[in-house]
Structure formats: structure tokens, C-alpha cells
Amino acid sequence: xxxxxxxxxLAAAGVAVTLPVRAASPYPDRQVKVVVPFTAxxxxxxxxxxxxxxxxxxxxxxxxxxxxxxASTVIGSEFVAKAAPDGYTLLVASVPHATNPAMMxxxxxxxxxxxxxxxxxxxxxxxxxASLASSIGxxxxxxxxARTRKxxxxxxxxxxxxxxxxxxxxxxxxxxMTHVPYKGTGPALADVMGGHVDLMFxxxxxxxxxxxxxxxxxxxxxxxxxSASLPEVRTVSEISGKPFDVSAWTxxxxxxxxxxAIVERLSAEIRKALQTTITREALTNNGAEPVGSTPAExxxxxSREMQTWAGIISKAGITPS
Numbered sequence: 001x002x003x004x005x006x007x008x009x010l011a012a013a014g015v016a017v018t019l020p021v022r023a024a025s026p027y028p029d030r031q032v033k034v035v036v037p038f039t040a041x042x043x044x045x046x047x048x049x050x051x052x053x054x055x056x057x058x059x060x061x062x063x064x065x066x067x068x069x070x071a072s073t074v075i076g077s078e079f080v081a082k083a084a085p086d087g088y089t090l091l092v093a094s095v096p097h098a099t100n101p102a103m104m105x106x107x108x109x110x111x112x113x114x115x116x117x118x119x120x121x122x123x124x125x126x127x128x129x130a131s132l133a134s135s136i137g138x139x140x141x142x143x144x145x146a147r148t149r150k151x152x153x154x155x156x157x158x159x160x161x162x163x164x165x166x167x168x169x170x171x172x173x174x175x176x177m178t179h180v181p182y183k184g185t186g187p188a189l190a191d192v193m194g195g196h197v198d199l200m201f202x203x204x205x206x207x208x209x210x211x212x213x214x215x216x217x218x219x220x221x222x223x224x225x226x227s228a229s230l231p232e233v234r235t236v237s238e239i240s241g242k243p244f245d246v247s248a249w250t251x252x253x254x255x256x257x258x259x260x261a262i263v264e265r266l267s268a269e270i271r272k273a274l275q276t277t278i279t280r281e282a283l284t285n286n287g288a289e290p291v292g293s294t295p296a297e298x299x300x301x302x303s304r305e306m307q308t309w310a311g312i313i314s315k316a317g318i319t320p321s
Contacts, residue, residue, distance in 0.1 A: 005032040010255045011056070011177070013271040015040040016248070023207070024065045025262075027087055027259075027262050027265065028059055028061040028087065029061070030061065030062060030088065031061060031062045031063075031064060031088070032063045032064070032087070032088050032089075033054050033064060033066050033088065033089050033090070033091065033096065034048055034051075034056070034064065034065050034066070034090045034091075034092060034252075035065075035066055035067075035079060035080050035090065035092065035315045036048045036061055036066070036067050036069075036076065036078045036090065036092045036256075037068055037069060037070075037073035037074075037075060037076025037077055037091070037092070038067065038069050038073070038076075038094075038098075038156060038183070038184040038185065039067055039069045039183050039184030039185070039186050039187060039205065040067050040077070040184075040186065040200060041184070041185065041186035042184045042186055042203065042205075042206050042228060042320055043094075043124065043185055043202075043203030043204070043205035043206045043248060043250070043261060043288070044092050044094050044186075044203075044250050045065065045067065045092075045184075045204065046205045046282075046283075046288075047092070047121060047122055047205065047250045047283065047288060048065050048092040048250075049065050050282040050283055051063075051064050051121060051252070051254050051270060051273055051274075051279070052064060052281050053279075054269075054270075054273035054276060054278070054279045055266075055269055055270070055273060058269050058272065058273065059269060064321060067109060067184075069183040069184050069216030070097050070183055071091075071228045072100060072103070072104075072157035072158050072159045072181075072318045073094070073096040073097065073100070073143065073157065073158075073159060074100065074104075074107065074108065075119060076091065076182065077093070077097065077109065078108045078109055080115070080253070080254075080288070081108075081114040081115065081255060081256075081257055082109075082255075083255050083270075083301050085116075085254065085255040085256060085257035085258040086257075086258065086259075086262075087258055087259065087262040087263075088095050089254075089255065089267070090118070090252055090253065090254055090266075091115065091252070091253040091254070092111050092250060092251075092252060093115075093251050093252070093302075093306070094158060094160075094161070094248060094249060094250050094251075095161030095164075095248060095249060095309070096157065096159050096161070097111065097253075097302065098111075098302060098305035098308075098309050099160070099164060099178045099306075099309040099310075099313065100159055100205050100309070101157075101306060102306075102309060102310040102313045102314075102320065103158060103159035103318065103320055103321070104159070104170060104320055104321060105320045105321065111136060111273050111306070112169075112303075112306075113251070114218055114243045114255070114256050115253040115254065115255065115256055115299035116253060116254045116256050116257070116258045116263050116295070117251065117253055117267070117295050117302060118251070118252040118253060118254055118263055118266050118270065118295055119251060119252050119267045119270040119271060119292065119293055119294075119295070119298055120249060120250075120251040120291050120292070120297065120298045121250050121251055121252060121291060121292070121303055122249065122250050122274075122276065122283055122288040122289055122291055123247045123248065123249045123250075123288075123291055124203060124204045124205055124227075124247060124248050124249075124287050124288045124289055125221045125222045125223035125246075125247055125248070125258070125287070126161065126162055126165050126201040126203060126204065126221070126222040126246065126247070126248060127201070127202055127203075127204050127208070127211065127218050127219075127220070127221055127222070127227070127287075128142075128199060128200070128201050128208075128209040128218070128219040128220045128221075128222070128232065128236075129189070129192060129199070129200055129202055129207055129210070129211065129216040129217060129218055129219065129220060129314070130192065130199050130216065130217045130218065130252075130285075131192055131193055131194070131195040131196045131198075131217070132146070132193075132199060132214070132215070132216065132217055133250050134195060134209075134217070136198065136199070136211075136217070136219070137217065137219075138219055138239075139219040139239050139240075139255065139313065140234065140239060142198070142199055143173050143175055146170075146173075146175040146176070146177055147175055150176070150177065150178055151177045151198040151199060152177060152178040152180050152197045152198050152199070153166045153177050153179060153180065153197065153198060153200055154177075154180050154181075154182055154188040154189075154191060154192055154197040154199070154200040154201040155179060155180070155181050155182065155188065155200065156182060156183070156185050156188055156309070157181050157182065157183065157203070158179070158181050159246075159313075160320070161201075161246060161248050162201040162202060162203065162248075162307065163179060163181065164246075164312055164313065164316070165201040165246045166179070166183050166199070166200075167179075167200075167312075167316045167318065168199050168244070168246065168312055168316065169236060169244070171315065171316050172240065172242050172244070173240070176210065177198075180197050185203055185206045186206070187204060188200055188202070188205060188220065189202055189207070189210065189216070191194070192216060193210070193215055193216055199219075201222060203230055203248045204221070204230065204287030205226055205248075205287055205288045207287075208227075208229045208230055208287040210229060210316075211233075212230075216229055219233075219238070220233065220234060220235060220239055220248045221233050221234070221237070222236055222245070222247065223235065223246065223247050224237060224242065224243075224245040227287050228284070228289075228319050229287030230287065233302055235248070247307075249291075249301075250288075251293075251298055251301075251302075252266070252270060254266070256302075262294065263295050267293075267294060267295050267298075269279040270292065271292040271293075274290040274291070275290075275292070
């Protein structure tokens with residue numbers, strides 16, 4: 001008598017039959033894709049690879065980074081928003097996540113509803129940089145020059161924090177500059193170094209190594225306090241005497257509907273990773289400041305960022321496209 005016949009016979013005889021339930025495989029049981037919506041080599045990419053390496057070790061599965069740049073992070077974000085909510089596709093989010101709703105007339109997803117926040121990983125300042133070959137030796141000189149001729153500034157895309165940081169500075173200073181958007185920090189910095197674009201507010205994670213190696217000139221830092229990585233560089237506020245405090249941030253999101261248990265576990269593991277010596281050094285050596293947050297804290301942070309940037313975009317007179 002085979003197994004099926006035995007079960008049928010027992011059931012006919014009124015004997016209750018309980019079959020063993022196969023336990024679900026523990027998460028993660030296969031590779032996890034971490035989508036960075038910028039080109040390789042930028043600040044978010046550096047943070048993502050450091051966190052992915054730590055998660056790969058702590059969770060015993062490969063967390064690998066895949067770059068999907070373009071459309072001010074919308075291409076990569078849409079890919080994750082429409083992915084299966086199973087914890088195997090994650091998004092590295094940054095300031096454009098909060099600015100795009102105010103910068104764009106329409107998005108292929110609802111920013112507030114399409115994602116499950118996991119953890120705010122790091123925050124860091126932007127460093128205003130210029131080419132060593134440029135005659136611009138300070139922020140004051142850059143602003144003075146902008147009053148005599150049109151300067152250009154690079155960014156990692158329209159609506160990104162580095163773009164809006166410069167828009168805020170020009171608004172405060174009463175000057176105008178030409179915006180040149182790129183798909184990521186790497187190509188933008190390359191053109192600044194080459195003298196093809198005059199200035200850029202670059203994420204300190206990507207800019208600090210170039211400043212320290214003498215490849216670009218640092219003019220100012222965007223936060224209220226000086227960067228621990230470049231303490232000799234004065235803040236915009238110190239130079240201008242006006243309030244100016246803008247920072248980059250990088251966090252991890254999952255598609256909405258992802259099992260809360262998976263979200264909580266990933267958040268806990270990322271917070272642990274940010275406390276390990278190897279991960280902290282990989283980040284702080286380049287100027288990033290580890291944060292670590294719960295999913296709820298990150299959700300509240302994103303909501304505040306969306307409100308703050310919407311106000312700045314409005315004051316700058318930027319029309320959604």
C-alpha cells in the first residue's frame with residue numbers, strides 16, 4: 001500500500017490524519033539584490049557596497065549591488081517599487097526619494113506608499129569642489145565670478161540634494177549659475193576635475209578622497225558643522241554668515257508589502273553592521289556619519305524630508321517637469 005492509499009484508508013476508517021507541515025525557508029535563502037539608482041563610484045554606491053558586504057557575512061547569503069542610474073533615481077526606484085515584496089530586492093534611497101514628488105509632475109509610483117522603510121544608514125555633508133586648474137580658489141571667489149559671468153555647476157541629477165544645495169546657495173547669494181545634471185557622482189566629478197564644469201556640491205564620501213589626493217579643490221562644506229573628514233574646510237555658513245545646513249543621507253527601502261519580520265531583521269542587521277569596526281571605518285574614513293534607525297524612525301524622517309525639500313523647491317522657483 002502506498003502513502004496515498006494509506007491516507008485514504010485511514011480517513012475512511014475515521015482516523016484523523018495530520019500531515020507534517022514543511023517549514024518556510026529562513027530568510028534569506030538566496031541572493032539579495034541591492035539596487036543603487038546611481039552610477040558606480042558615488043557616495044550612495046560606496047555606502048551600499050559597505051553595507052552589502054556586512055550583510056553578506058552576517059546573514060550568510062550574498063547581498064550584491066546592481067546600479068540602475070537615470071531619471072533622478074526614478075529608474076532604479078521604479079524597478080524596486082514593482083519588484084516582488086519578498087525581501088530579495090532592496091533600494092538604496094537618498095535625498096531624491098524625498099525631492100522627486102515636488103520636482104516631477106508625475107511618478108510611476110507613489111513615493112509615500114510604494115516602499116517599506118528599513119533603516120536610515122548614514123548622513124554626510126556635501127563639499128563644494130572646483131578643478132585645480134580653475135582660477136576659483138574659494139567660495140567667495142566663485143560667487144564673485146558668478147556676478148561677472150555665467151558659471152556652471154554639476155549635479156547627480158535634477159532634484160538631487162547636491163543640485164538643490166547649489167540652488168539654495170545661489171538664491172541666498174543673488175547669483176545665477178547654469179545647472180548641468182549627470183547620472184551619478186562619478187561622471188559629474190570627472191567633468192569638474194577636467195574643468196568642463198566649474199563647480200559641484202559633491203557628497204563627501206566621494207569627494208573627500210579626491211580632495212585629500214589633490215585632484216580637486218574644496219571650497220566649502222554644506223552642513224552647519226565642519227566635516228570630520230575635512231576639518232580644515234569652512235562651512236557655507238561660516239563664509240556667508242547666513243544659515244545653511246544641507247546634508248546627504250542614504251537609507252535602505254524594500255517594496256511595500258514586504259513581511260514586517262523581514263524588514264525588522266534587515267534593519268537590526270544594518271544597525272549592527274554600522275557598529276562594526278570594519279564598516280564604520282569604511283564609511284567614516286570617507287566622511288559618512290553612521291546613523292542607524294528603526295523602520296518607524298526612518299519613515300518619520302522621510303516624511304519630514306519631503307516637507308522640507310518641497311518648501312525649498314518652491315522658494316527657489318523650480319517648476320516641476
